[in-house]
Every structure is written in structure tokens, then in C-alpha cells.
Amino acid sequence: MVDEKTAGAPAPPAPQRTVKQRLVRRKPGGRTEEAGHGEGGSLRRTMGLAQLTMISIGATLGTGIFVVLGEAVPVAGPAVVLSFVIAGVTALFSALAYAELAGMIPASGSAYSYSYATMGELVAWVCGWCLMLTYGVSVAAVAVGWGEYINELLRLVTGVVLPASLSSPPGADGGIANLPAAVVVVLAMVALLGGVRESAWLNGFMVVVKVAVMVMFVAIAATAVQDGNFAPFMPLGMAGVSAAGATLFFSYIGFDAASTAGEEAKDPQRDLPRAIMLSLIIVTAIYCLVAFVAVGAMPWTDFADTEASLAHILTVVTGTPIWSVVFAIGAVIAIASVVLVVLYGQTRILFAMSRDGLIPKVFSKLDRKGNPKANILILSVAIAVLAAVVPLGHLADATSIGTLFAFGLVNVAVIVLRKRRPDLQRRFSMPLAPLTPALGVLSCAYLMLSMGVATWVTFIVWMAVGLAVYFGYSMRRSTLETDPAPALD
Numbered sequence: 001m002v003d004e005k006t007a008g009a010p011a012p013p014a015p016q017r018t019v020k021q022r023l024v025r026r027k028p029g030g031r032t033e034e035a036g037h038g039e040g041g042s043l044r045r046t047m048g049l050a051q052l053t054m055i056s057i058g059a060t061l062g063t064g065i066f067v068v069l070g071e072a073v074p075v076a077g078p079a080v081v082l083s084f085v086i087a088g089v090t091a092l093f094s095a096l097a098y099a100e101l102a103g104m105i106p107a108s109g110s111a112y113s114y115s116y117a118t119m120g121e122l123v124a125w126v127c128g129w130c131l132m133l134t135y136g137v138s139v140a141a142v143a144v145g146w147g148e149y150i151n152e153l154l155r156l157v158t159g160v161v162l163p164a165s166l167s168s169p170p171g172a173d174g175g176i177a178n179l180p181a182a183v184v185v186v187l188a189m190v191a192l193l194g195g196v197r198e199s200a201w202l203n204g205f206m207v208v209v210k211v212a213v214m215v216m217f218v219a220i221a222a223t224a225v226q227d228g229n230f231a232p233f234m235p236l237g238m239a240g241v242s243a244a245g246a247t248l249f250f251s252y253i254g255f256d257a258a259s260t261a262g263e264e265a266k267d268p269q270r271d272l273p274r275a276i277m278l279s280l281i282i283v284t285a286i287y288c289l290v291a292f293v294a295v296g297a298m299p300w301t302d303f304a305d306t307e308a309s310l311a312h313i314l315t316v317v318t319g320t321p322i323w324s325v326v327f328a329i330g331a332v333i334a335i336a337s338v339v340l341v342v343l344y345g346q347t348r349i350l351f352a353m354s355r356d357g358l359i360p361k362v363f364s365k366l367d368r369k370g371n372p373k374a375n376i377l378i379l380s381v382a383i384a385v386l387a388a389v390v391p392l393g394h395l396a397d398a399t400s401i402g403t404l405f406a407f408g409l410v411n412v413a414v415i416v417l418r419k420r421r422p423d424l425q426r427r428f429s430m431p432l433a434p435l436t437p438a439l440g441v442l443s444c445a446y447l448m449l450s451m452g453v454a455t456w457v458t459f460i461v462w463m464a465v466g467l468a469v470y471f472g473y474s475m476r477r478s479t480l481e482t483d484p485a486p487a488l489d
Contacts, residue, residue, distance in 0.1 A: 058341040061286060065286075077232065082234075093439055093444075097440055102276060107352065110260045116356070131402070143383075143384075189376055189384075206336065216327065217310055218293050246404075246447040269427050310327060310331070343383070347379055
């Protein structure tokens with residue numbers, strides 16, 4: 001029954017808080033899983049364990065092998081296999097942390113949402129800002145690699161390639177724009193606009209193709225493995241192995257893509273941890289096997305001047321371009337699936353940040369099908385332009401450092417939540433915590449410190465811009481700004 005004295009009374013004024021309170025306010029646990037509600041509609045729960053696992057594999061498998069391997073081998077030599085192991089172990093710690101948090105906080109937004117529930121709004125913003133760099137730049141970087149394989153396929157089939165002006169970024173060999181890289185982003189955009197269910201089935205088909213291509217490569221290239229190609233095993237020392245590992249960490253960023261689908265999974269608390277761990281195990285095994293066979297079949301010094309190196313190895317081994325053509329077709333499909341799934345993950349992170357008021361509401365606006373159409377269009381156009389004008393090496397390193405920082409925060413979130421809320425039910429528990437999340441933080445820091453000065457400068461500038469955006473826009477527009485009782489430390 002309504003009190004007549006209060007009926008029609010104006011809403012109470014927003015509570016006054018200090019700057020410190022605003023920075024550390026946390027999103028209450030009961031609100032982190034909001035059933036996919038956005039502006040004008042809701043996301044739909046359509047994905048089971050198989051589809052979530054395919055999302056993680058689709059976003060991960062292929063990136064390091066098809067795109068970055070050719071840049072990592074000249075840095076590490078045959079020891080690039082160890083670089084994959086180092087990057088994989090670092091990813092494993094973070095995957096365990098993701099699995100624990102995904103089972104408790106099954107929300108869109110991945111590490112951003114986990115940080116918001118555990119460490120407060122400022123840390124969540126920093127994490128989300130890093131994920132913008134990670135996902136957005138990753139799509140652009142992989143799109144550049146897709147363009148390389150399109151050129152390789154054209155060369156093998158027709159004997160001609162796209163002119164440098166249309167296949168290279170400005171300043172590289174007379175390049176004007178990398179047109180194929182922009183095209184694959186647009187194609188992924190069209191697929192996502194068709195709906196999440198349709199995109200998931202398309203990704204599943206692409207994953208089957210890429211695994212088949214990897215198996216074919218290993219079976220053929222293994223016949224040409226020579227012991228002499230592994231000597232010297234570590235020509236540039238451990239520093240080279242570490243530097244290559246930092247770059248190759250770019251190869252593992254996709255395993256957390258399943259966590260961005262938390263509000264579109266049928267049983268997220270059960271299936272998200274399983275999908276994350278299963279996909280990482282599969283991808284790491286394939287990466288190490290393919291890298292071992294590749295450096296065994298071709299001298300490591302030959303990788304420096306070779307684009308689409310795995311297709312080139314098949315041509316050398318078989319003496320015919322037929323298998324290379326098959327491989328290049330598979331690579332084009334495989335890399336396209338990475339672009340598709342990582343672009344999907346980025347849209348869901350922006351959806352979560354927009355719903356929380358930290359970025360404009362247009363990114364959480366849904367159409368009648370429950371699809372963030374405006375989000376997809378705006379993001380895709382921006383990334384297509386980035387892919388067309390920025391070189392691959394710069395993109396990969398910028399992606400890696402942003403990813404490592406975000407993953408480090410996820411490990412910290414596990415430690416914080418274990419201390420703050422030991423009573424919470426955990427569908428998956430990170431073993432040997434807090435030791436394992438602490439090792440996760442240290443391994444991320446180790447790989448970050450292995451990166452060059454230029455990468456650090458890019459990261460620091462990006463973070464400075466992000467903090468300016470937060471204090472100038474996001475802090476005052478947060479949905480927690482008018483919340484009468486947000487969670488505080």
C-alpha cells in the first residue's frame with residue numbers, strides 16, 4: 001500500500017561520496033549476472049558446452065601458428081617450442097583463475113566483470129580498457145595475417161599477388177592500405193549481424209576445418225624433420241626465448257572468449273569453467289606439436305624472410321604446391337574464425353561496460369533479436385580501419401601486453417575474493433590457491449618485462465588516455481553513481 005505522504009514525492013538525491021569511495025565501489029554480486037538485459041531487449045541463452053568450447057578454440061587456435069610463428073622463430077630459434085610452453089604455462093595460471101571466477105560470476109564482460117565485483121570500479125575500468133586494446137587490436141592483427149594467406153593462396157593458384165599498395169599498410173613497401181585485412185573484418189561483422197546462434201554454428205564449422213588442416217600439416221611435415229635443424233637449439237639464449245614467449249602469448253588470448261558469453265550460455269556456472277580449461281589444453285598441445293614439426297622441417301633462419309611459413313614448408317617438403325594450396329585455403333578459413341570470435345567477444349565486453357554506464361549506452365542497445373547491432377557496426381568499422389593501416393608486429397605486441405595486464409588482474413581477483421568471500425560456492429576451485437594465482441601474476445609480469453620499450457610506451461599512452469576518459473566521463477555516468485548502497489571496501 002502506497003503511503004500518501006510519500007506518493008508523488010521526488011526521488012531522493014544521489015548519495016554524496018568521496019572520490020576514494022567512488023573509485024573502489026564494487027558491483028554487488030547479485031547484480032553482476034543480469035540475465036543479458038540491455039537497452040531495448042535481452043541477450044538470448046543459446047549456447048551449451050560444445051559451442052562455448054568451440055568459441056574458445058575458434059578464438060585461439062590458429063593465431064600463433066598461422067600468423068605469429070614466422071615472427072617468433074627468428075627471435076627464439078628452434079627453442080620457439082619452449083616459448084610456446086612458457087606462454088602456455090602463463091595462460092594456464094590465468095585460465096584456472098578465469099575458470100574459478102566464471103563459475104561464480106557468469107556475466108558478459110570477462111575479466112572486466114570479475115574485477116568490478118572484486119576490486120572496484122577503477123580497477124574494473126582499467127581492466128576493461130586493457131581488454132579493448134586486447135580484443136580490438138587482436139582482431140586487427142589477425143586480419144593482417146589473413147591478408148598474408150590470401151596473397152599466398154593467390155600466388156599458389158594464379159602466380160600473381162595483390163599489389164603492395166592494396167595489401168600493405170602505409171609506409172611498408174609502397175603500401176596504401178591492407179585491403180584484405182579490412183575485408184575479413186567486414187565479413188565477420190556481417191556474420192555477427194546475422195545472430196549469435198548462426199555465428200556459433202559457422203565458427204564450429206571453421207574450427208573443424210582448422211584442426212583438420214593442422215593434422216594434415218603435422219602428418220606431411222613430420223616426414224622432413226631433421227635433427228640438424230634443431231642445432232643450435234637456443235641461438236639467441238634465454239632472452240630470445242622469453243621475448244618470443246611474450247609475443248606468442250598473443251596466441252593464447254582467445255581461451256577467455258567463452259567467458260564473454262556468460263549471459264548467452266545455457267548453464268554458464270557449469271559449462272564456462274569446463275570450456276575454458278578444455279580449449280586451452282587442446283590448443284596448447286596443437287601449438288607445441290606444430291611448432292616442433294615446423295622448425296624440424298625447415299632451418300630456423302629461413303623463417304625470417306618467409307610469409308605464410310607453414311604453407312611454404314609444405315611446398316618444400318612435397319615438391320608440389322597442391323598441399324600448400326589446400327593448407328592456404330584452410331588457413332584462410334581458420335584465421336577468419338579467429339576474427340569472427342574475437343570480434344564477438346569485444347562486442348560483449350563493450351555491452352557490459354555500456355550497461356554499467358562507463359561508456360555510451362549505444363553499445364548496450366539491442367534489436368528485437370537480442371543482437372547489439374549498433375555495437376557491432378561501430379566496432380567493426382573502427383577495427384577494419386586499424387587493420388588496414390597498422391603493421392602486424394606492432395599490433396601483436398600491443399595486444400600481448402594488454403592481455404598480460406588484464407590476466408594478471410584476474411589472478412589478483414581470485415586472491416581478493418578468496419579472502420573477502422571464502423563462503424561463496426565455487427563450481428571450480430583454482431588448485432593450491434593462493435600460490436597458483438600468485439604465480440599467475442608473476443608469470444604475467446615476467447612476460448611483460450620481456451617486451452620492448454616501444455610496446456611499453458604504447459601501453460602507457462593507452463592507459464593514460466583510458467584514465468582521462470574514466471575521470472572525465474565514466475566515473476560520473478556510472479550506474480553505481482546513484483546507487484543508494486553499492487558495495488564498498
